[in-house]
Amino acid sequence: MRLAAPPPDNEPAGHLNVFLGALRNNGQVCGTDWPIVMDNGCCVATVLAPAADSLDERYHGTYVRKCIAEARQVGITFACSPIGPACDCADACACANPSAYVLFTTFLTLESPVRCMDCFGPVPLYPFTARPNADFHDVISWQSDYQSCDHLQMNCTVLERAATRQMSVIDSALAAAGRACCARLSELAGKPFYYYLYRDKGRSAAREAQRRCPACDGPWHLPATLHGCFDLRCDNCRLLSNLAFNLRRPNDDSR
Template identity: 50%
Template sequence: MGRFWGEKYVSLESPIRCGDCFGGIPLYRLPATRDDEYGDIITWESDYKACDTLQMNCSTGERFGLSQLSKHDSSLAIRGREICNRITVTTGIPTYYYLLKSSGKGLKAEQARKCPSCKGEWLLQEPLHGLFNFQCDGCRLLSNIAWSVRSIG
């Protein structure tokens, strides 16, 4: 299935998850991504959490944090996607990067969204792990229906 890349707000788990069971994969179980260590992953994760905190606190830097988490071409996403690519190359297992989608204009508009990178179709028939509504295998991106328009229940 592959691996997923992303992080939840306030978590001590690895940012890398198994594509089959969605459990965290400890970094020591992966080949080192740079200089025989995991410094690039650890610093990326720290930056991701900082951006997530900014957007969750909804005050200072909210737009910046949200932009970094939700845009495929933000500096945070570019670094994360490069790490995903290195993991894919060293393990042979496709590794996907998660893009947050917090607000949208309605469910139909959300379902019509295209992959932000290649503009291709990426809506899944069924949400993956109950979280991801979008998956682009070519760009190795995942996303969700905007939290603001999701139906509850």
């Protein structure tokens, strides 16, 4: 992404950061790792986009358009050019009409937190936009909070138990925020949105086999693992989970 050279008394990097933040909240760029460098009098940032056409003007939301208009008033324009596909990201969903979606991320995930339930490929957020003056700040905030918790529980040093609880328990603040995101996205998409409850440790395989949906207490064991991640699914409550990782088979590398 390239920012044209502005008048000398402006701060192009500041405008570019604001613009990138608006794009992120609209689901048009992923993450916050966008180093900015000077190149031939222009500020240039390299960003990860969900798809090759994600930065097209047709996907711009209200706040993105506002940033563009404000930058133009001080002589700044933005230009975008693709570099190539990312080597360490999952392939984007190519399904014409997904049956459902799942809100899913990890501390390693760079892509959109929305996944297709059919192919499990990442799905950009911006196609779900249906309300004026709205973006996806709530979904992006949830993803950032979830990844922070996942970092803590993977590091196993500070706040491991508290972070794991946020990811695992249905009445945690993190789960409540995520399920609220699912409800809004489901309304926009007209499709079911599932929420994933992480399961780290269990006491025994027998107890894991007896686990029931934490929301309705109904049965939710799947006959086979779905997408290498999910062993449990409640269609009534739109919840997904896994059998405890400490009790999985040795060759199970889904995490």
